[in-house]
Amino acid sequence: MIELSGIRKSYQSPGGGTVKALDGVSLNIGKGDIYGVIGYSGAGKSTLVRCVNFLETPDEGRVTIDGFGAFESRNGKLFFTPEGESTQRAAGEADLRRLRRGVGMIFQHFNLLDRSTVFENVAYPLKHTGRSEAEIEKRVLELLDLVELSDKVDNYPSQLSGGQKQRVAIARALANDPKILLSDEATSALDPDVTESILSLLKSLNKKLGLTIIMITHEMAVIKSICTRVAVMEQGRVVEEGSVYDVFSSPREVITRRFVAATSGLGNLGKLISGKSPLVKAAPDNQLVNLTFGRECVAEALISQASRKFEVNLSIVLANVDLLQDSPLGFTVVMAQGKPENIAAALDYLRASGVRVEVIDDGRNL
Numbered sequence: 001m002i003e004l005s006g007i008r009k010s011y012q013s014p015g016g017g018t019v020k021a022l023d024g025v026s027l028n029i030g031k032g033d034i035y036g037v038i039g040y041s042g043a044g045k046s047t048l049v050r051c052v053n054f055l056e057t058p059d060e061g062r063v064t065i066d067g068f069g070a071f072e073s074r075n076g077k078l079f080f081t082p083e084g085e086s087t088q089r090a091a092g093e094a095d096l097r098r099l100r101r102g103v104g105m106i107f108q109h110f111n112l113l114d115r116s117t118v119f120e121n122v123a124y125p126l127k128h129t130g131r132s133e134a135e136i137e138k139r140v141l142e143l144l145d146l147v148e149l150s151d152k153v154d155n156y157p158s159q160l161s162g163g164q165k166q167r168v169a170i171a172r173a174l175a176n177d178p179k180i181l182l183s184d185e186a187t188s189a190l191d192p193d194v195t196e197s198i199l200s201l202l203k204s205l206n207k208k209l210g211l212t213i214i215m216i217t218h219e220m221a222v223i224k225s226i227c228t229r230v231a232v233m234e235q236g237r238v239v240e241e242g243s244v245y246d247v248f249s250s251p252r253e254v255i256t257r258r259f260v261a262a263t264s265g266l267g268n269l270g271k272l273i274s275g276k277s278p279l280v281k282a283a284p285d286n287q288l289v290n291l292t293f294g295r296e297c298v299a300e301a302l303i304s305q306a307s308r309k310f311e312v313n314l315s316i317v318l319a320n321v322d323l324l325q326d327s328p329l330g331f332t333v334v335m336a337q338g339k340p341e342n343i344a345a346a347l348d349y350l351r352a353s354g355v356r357v358e359v360i361d362d363g364r365n366l
């Protein structure tokens with residue numbers, strides 16, 4: 001649906017140097033995906049998403065979008081090859097206008113027109129599209145129904161809660177029936193329960209309208225809740241990418257592990273360890289081990305089997321089960337107590353059964 005290839009973008013920093021906001025990003029986003037892009041502040045996420053609808057022009061790189069064609073930037077100059085054609089030409093304002101109508105966008109701070117009513121805000125992108133007043137009214141009411149705000153038609157943004165404002169922004173973004181929605185930290189200014197309701201609205205729009213969504217966020221909980229795939233960004237690069245389940249069950253990069261730990265309850269482990277809690281202090285010959293159970297293995301049975309077979313005590317320090325795209329993923333931290341060779345054999349047995357085994361403390365560190 002959207003293919004990004006070799007996207008680069010640098011800015012002059014006020015100090016005089018240059019900042020590589022995007023340092024060669026390539027991504028492939030499938031039709032109907034809710035594609036998450038996560039990273040800390042400054043990673044380049046907003047710049048990336050703004051390069052999809054050309055609010056920013058990349059310095060270099062190609063953006064191919066189904067239903068439109070291929071945009072290619074060379075040295076900051078933008079070229080366009082319409083879908084189904086083979087000749088490239090300079091991209092014009094009309095090409096960009098058409099693209100932006102087909103790609104909706106929502107923001108952290110909603111960006112509503114404060115002096116306009118809910119109706120006027122949603123009607124705004126429908127102006128100058130050749131529709132009659134009556135058609136515009138019908139469409140606006142339809143959109144407000146879709147986001148469950150029919151009773152707020154004549155309200156002003158200042159009379160709405162944060163969640164309601166974001167619903168207005170979503171209705172406005174969908175006005176021209178785009179196939180793609182870009183969401184830049186759309187839930188970051190909202191309370192957790194409101195976040196939940198906006199995320200479930202986005203998920204239902206994804207299903208109902210076949211909408212492809214790019215979700216920019218710094219919160220792993222958002223990714224976990226609705227995304228199908230995720231890319232992890234750091235310093236202008238994508239450092240890890242995959243299905244949300246795979247990335248959660250076997251994160252490779254340090255930054256990804258940190259994001260995963262923060263939402264899996266394993267974040268507490270860091271506190272326990274650094275606080276030298278006796279619960280997690282591995283005595284000599286004991287090992288503190290993090291076990292990740294994917295959808296193929298059942299936590300409890302394997303732990304007790306390993307314990308019995310190899311005469312090892314496996315006491316559970318922390319345990320948590322997540323549901324990702326309806327598949328369970330279990331995180332269990334155990335203290336393994338027994339003869340070193342027995343512990344090693346028990347851990348091998350767990351590995352062979354499909355459990356990801358990570359020794360956090362082998363008893364020699366503390």
Ligand SMILES: Nc1ncnc2c1ncn2[C@@H]1O[C@H](COP(=O)(O)OP(=O)(O)O)[C@@H](O)[C@H]1O
Pocket residue numbers: 011012013019020021039040041042043044045046047048
């Ligand atoms: N218009 C701009 N001018 C100068 N620097 C910018 C501009 N936009 C972004 N940057 C810089 O580019 C980097 C990436 O920014 P951004 O894409 O906003 O990151 P994120 O959305 O992940 O927080 C940051 O170092 C930021 O300061």
Ligand SMILES: [Mg+2]
Pocket residue numbers: 045046047
């Ligand atoms: Mg940002």
